[in-house]
Amino acid sequence: MISKEIRKQFPILDQEVNGKPLVYLDSAATSQKPISVIETLDHYYKNDNSNVHRGVHTLGTRATDSYEGAREKVRHFINASSMEEVIFLRGTTTAINTIASSYGRANVGEDDEIVITPMEHHSNIIPWQQLAKQTGAKLKYIPLQEDGTIDLSDVENTITEHTKIVSIMHVSNVLGTINPIKEIAKIAHKNGAVMVVDGAQAAPHMHVDVRDLDCDFYAFSAHKMCGPTGIGVMYGKKKLLENMEPAEFGGEMIDFVGLYESTWKDLPWKFEGGTPIIAGAIGLGAAIDFLEQIGRDEIEKIEHELVEYAMERMSAVEGLKIFGPEKRAGLVTFNIDDVHPHDVATVLDAEGIAVRAGHHCAQPLMKWLDVTATARASFYIYNTKEDVDALIDGLKTTKEYFGHVF
Ligand code: 7TS
Numbered sequence: 001m002i003s004k005e006i007r008k009q010f011p012i013l014d015q016e017v018n019g020k021p022l023v024y025l026d027s028a029a030t031s032q033k034p035i036s037v038i039e040t041l042d043h044y045y046k047n048d049n050s051n052v053h054r055g056v057h058t059l060g061t062r063a064t065d066s067y068e069g070a071r072e073k074v075r076h077f078i079n080a081s082s083m084e085e086v087i088f089l090r091g092t093t094t095a096i097n098t099i100a101s102s103y104g105r106a107n108v109g110e111d112d113e114i115v116i117t118p119m120e121h122h123s124n125i126i127p128w129q130q131l132a133k134q135t136g137a138k139l140k141y142i143p144l145q146e147d148g149t150i151d152l153s154d155v156e157n158t159i160t161e162h163t164k165i166v167s168i169m170h171v172s173n174v175l176g177t178i179n180p181i182k183e184i185a186k187i188a189h190k191n192g193a194v195m196v197v198d199g200a201q202a203a204p205h206m207h208v209d210v211r212d213l214d215c216d217f218y219a220f221s222a223h224k225m226c227g228p229t230g231i232g233v234m235y236g237k238k239k240l241l242e243n244m245e246p247a248e249f250g251g252e253m254i255d256f257v258g259l260y261e262s263t264w265k266d267l268p269w270k271f272e273g274g275t276p277i278i279a280g281a282i283g284l285g286a287a288i289d290f291l292e293q294i295g296r297d298e299i300e301k302i303e304h305e306l307v308e309y310a311m312e313r314m315s316a317v318e319g320l321k322i323f324g325p326e327k328r329a330g331l332v333t334f335n336i337d338d339v340h341p342h343d344v345a346t347v348l349d350a351e352g353i354a355v356r357a358g359h360h361c362a363q364p365l366m367k368w369l370d371v372t373a374t375a376r377a378s379f380y381i382y383n384t385k386e387d388v389d390a391l392i393d394g395l396k397t398t399k400e401y402f403g404h405v406f
Pocket of ligand 1: 124173
């Protein structure tokens with residue numbers, strides 16, 4: 001599929017906003033959904049809706065087959081060894097919280113260390129802050145290079161034999177930095193720590209092979225990869241998951257319940273308390289089908305070309321500062337001299353262009369960048385060079401509006 005054909009699959013993009021054609025550049029917050037995903041959800045609710053793993057009736061069997069079929073699609077998508085390692089939870093945030101509370105509380109104690117970086121999303125900071133508070137462990141940060149990348153010598157110097165957990169984002173939602181997870185995982189393992197990866201901004205955009213990365217946990221959200229909201233994945237190595245207690249108890253995850261003692265189902269269901277996110281998982285399965293039909297090489301190529309073009313054109317805008325390294329994923333975070341990013345986003349919105357402004361749930365990173373907020377344009381497979389051109393025109397309008405000489 002070429003870019004223009006891909007774009008046609010997203011009905012929401014075919015509309016005007018404030019009298020201008022919509023230019024959606026906020027996919028890092030949430031992606032749009034292709035017609036195949038929308039129709040899959042529609043079909044499920046119209047034909048198969050039922051609870052799973054329970055009754056023997058036909059709808060229940062259909063829903064169960066589709067739900068577990070989606071698990072196999074996820075397994076294949078991230079190259080996990082088995083479906084037991086794929087747990088459906090609400091999203092990246094819930095997955096990281098589950099790892100912190102279930103694995104963390106059982107394996108981290110006083111004098112131990114948890115290692116993260118200052119570029120993390122709040123969802124990969126606060127669960128570890130809480131765990132550190134609860135256990136008396138020390139939370140340590142790998143320092144960043146000036147361009148917002150991580151140097152492996154700093155990783156070597158920060159992780160020690162006291163480190164029990166290293167948790168790092170695969171791709172930064174602000175800087176676009178692509179972190180060397182495989183190499184960091186090696187250093188974590190050499191020191192006896194587990195490697196947790198926040199894959200929220202990587203899984204939608206690039207090949208993710210959890211076995212090749214040799215990470216112990218990997219978390220991501222469906223809504224950023226053409227799937228519905230409310231569903232995400234916690235991947236974990238079977239050996240670790242087997243020894244972890246569930247984070248949620250009740251419904252669906254039980255094997256036997258007595259008055260005072262109960263036992264849990266096997267993996268992966270012991271982590272899926274309550275009625276599962278059935279439609280969500282089926283929608284995620286359809287999103288994976290869609291992405292695999294395009295192919296991840298092609299996705300990477302489309303986004304690479306877009307971000308290169310955006311960087312080239314945005315760098316030529318006077319008074320515009322871009323944050324993050326040269327080699328980056330498909331997003332550009334920036335500020336315009338003397339204009340608040342919220343004002344930038346407001347003027348762009350008047351031109352039909354959707355960008356995000358604020359701290360992007362990365363306040364420690366904002367502090368490190370010495371800004372209170374930034375604007376961000378993020379790209380996905382349905383964006384085109386014309387979208388970038390529209391952004392540049394919108395930025396010119398913004399500058400004119402705020403009295404910059406262009
Ligand atoms: N981790 C990263 C790297 C993220 O970018 C996000 C969401 C999350 C975790 C949380 O994902 P959730 O699905 O559990 O909410 N990032 C953004 C963003 O950049 N703008 O809005 C949400």
